[in-house]
Amino acid sequence: MSRMQRRDFLKLAGCSALGAVLFPRPGQSADPAPSASEKKRPNILFLAIDDLRDWVGYLGNKQVKTPNLDRLATRGVYFTRSFCASPCCNPSRTALLTGLRPGSSGVYSNGHDWRQIVPEGTVTLPLHFKNNGYHVVGAGKIFHGGLLRLSDWDGYLTGKGLGDEEDPVEKGRGKDKTKDGWDGVGGLRWGPLDCADKDLADYQSVSYILKKLGEPQGKPFFFACGLHKPHMPWSVPKKYYALYPLDQIEMPKVLETDLDDVPRAGVAMAKPDGDHAAILKSGRWKEAVQAYLATISFCDAMIGRLIDGFDQCPNKDNTLICLWSDHGWHLGEKQHWRKFALWEEATRAPYMWIVPGVTKPGGVCHRTVDYMHIYPTLCDFAGLPVPKHVEGESIRKLLENPAAPWDKPAITTWQFNNHAVRTERWHYIRYADGTEELYDHGRDPLEWTNLAQKPECASVKADLAQWVPKDNKPTPAGGGKTREQRDRKAKKRAEKPS
Numbered sequence: 001m002s003r004m005q006r007r008d009f010l011k012l013a014g015c016s017a018l019g020a021v022l023f024p025r026p027g028q029s030a031d032p033a034p035s036a037s038e039k040k041r042p043n044i045l046f047l048a049i050d051d052l053r054d055w056v057g058y059l060g061n062k063q064v065k066t067p068n069l070d071r072l073a074t075r076g077v078y079f080t081r082s083f084c085a086s087p088c089c090n091p092s093r094t095a096l097l098t099g100l101r102p103g104s105s106g107v108y109s110n111g112h113d114w115r116q117i118v119p120e121g122t123v124t125l126p127l128h129f130k131n132n133g134y135h136v137v138g139a140g141k142i143f144h145g146g147l148l149r150l151s152d153w154d155g156y157l158t159g160k161g162l163g164d165e166e167d168p169v170e171k172g173r174g175k176d177k178t179k180d181g182w183d184g185v186g187g188l189r190w191g192p193l194d195c196a197d198k199d200l201a202d203y204q205s206v207s208y209i210l211k212k213l214g215e216p217q218g219k220p221f222f223f224a225c226g227l228h229k230p231h232m233p234w235s236v237p238k239k240y241y242a243l244y245p246l247d248q249i250e251m252p253k254v255l256e257t258d259l260d261d262v263p264r265a266g267v268a269m270a271k272p273d274g275d276h277a278a279i280l281k282s283g284r285w286k287e288a289v290q291a292y293l294a295t296i297s298f299c300d301a302m303i304g305r306l307i308d309g310f311d312q313c314p315n316k317d318n319t320l321i322c323l324w325s326d327h328g329w330h331l332g333e334k335q336h337w338r339k340f341a342l343w344e345e346a347t348r349a350p351y352m353w354i355v356p357g358v359t360k361p362g363g364v365c366h367r368t369v370d371y372m373h374i375y376p377t378l379c380d381f382a383g384l385p386v387p388k389h390v391e392g393e394s395i396r397k398l399l400e401n402p403a404a405p406w407d408k409p410a411i412t413t414w415q416f417n418n419h420a421v422r423t424e425r426w427h428y429i430r431y432a433d434g435t436e437e438l439y440d441h442g443r444d445p446l447e448w449t450n451l452a453q454k455p456e457c458a459s460v461k462a463d464l465a466q467w468v469p470k471d472n473k474p475t476p477a478g479g480g481k482t483r484e485q486r487d488r489k490a491k492k493r494a495e496k497p498s
């Protein structure tokens, strides 16, 4: 950047304090090569989406309408084989944000309070950036609901429904079906709402981050915006439902006998007698698919607002964007609904990076990555040391050149000692009881035929099994409940007349 460009940038930024970061102070060396501490560090816009599976236009889904995610994806590098560390909100986010895989932290489910469980000295991603001179601000769902630690942040948009509460009060989220405008089958909740976008919490999270982006910055910033949708309830303004007329919904391709070659441990995860049986009985499968699609498009509209606002932000040219969804979602494939399983639908999720000066527009990476690489990659770009406890490694080379060699599989863990290993061709699953599944994505992208028992696949399996995490902490005591949940339960019990 020339001196003139720097001056223009500062003027645009409306920020004299930033000069302290960019330029030597009087008395400091006039050497044009800045020292490490003076180097301009990139700002970070960290975007988390909840429960968005691979149903986005840019990954090839033909019916979903995601024009904003699609246009953002063209600006940098998007991944076609990106996988969560765990197919469940809390363990996925805890792994990504602490740098510890579920087996290393012992955080396996939504009830496990990471704040009580992770080893002492574990520094979260936001805290690490806060400790190293970044202005760290968040909104919405970054950590799983109720498990936010405010002291890790310089600022956070708090309040009911805005990321720090498990049960937000917003339209369509309440507990009363008639009054709160939702419908559904069993625990699957949805319904078109007669309200505006701004009545939903995600809208407020985006507005808050946009406001922050417009403010003068004295430090490099780390702004995190976590969108709740398309997490259930799939209750969004009715205009999003209107995008998907019921008679035009394309249903997921499902093989009725798909579970026949899945071991018992996998069938137990699928729970075919649960949500799927209820959906079949109700005859409302298509409506559920429509509702999920509508909610994705609402999420996409929020991403659109964010991009449009970001493009007006004075720091845009020195701000990298990292966008991820915490895991995928089943809509009846393998007679399974929701996440909570190790198959492709539950583990694959949208993931992209736009890094000024590093990624080139139109980059597509087909390498297998999981989210353990996010923490060290952000440290890499910010010039920060990577804390010792952080697993994973920087994917800078894939962002510079999406075709660069990469020999790491993506690894996903669900509950104690059940793991999936995904390479560009193979998907290997090993359950805690030792039973296995193996799918050849070269021939079977829908994972219908389990090859694990084929003698000719023994060596492939052995290669993949080497990647299965070996040291896995036991499930924490306490019935899988957070401390607050346990306290509440104990209080209730004490109040009960004997």
Ligand SMILES: [Ca+2]
Residues within 6 Å of the ligand: 257, 258, 259, 260, 261, 262, 447, 448, 449, 450
């Ligand atoms: Ca099958």
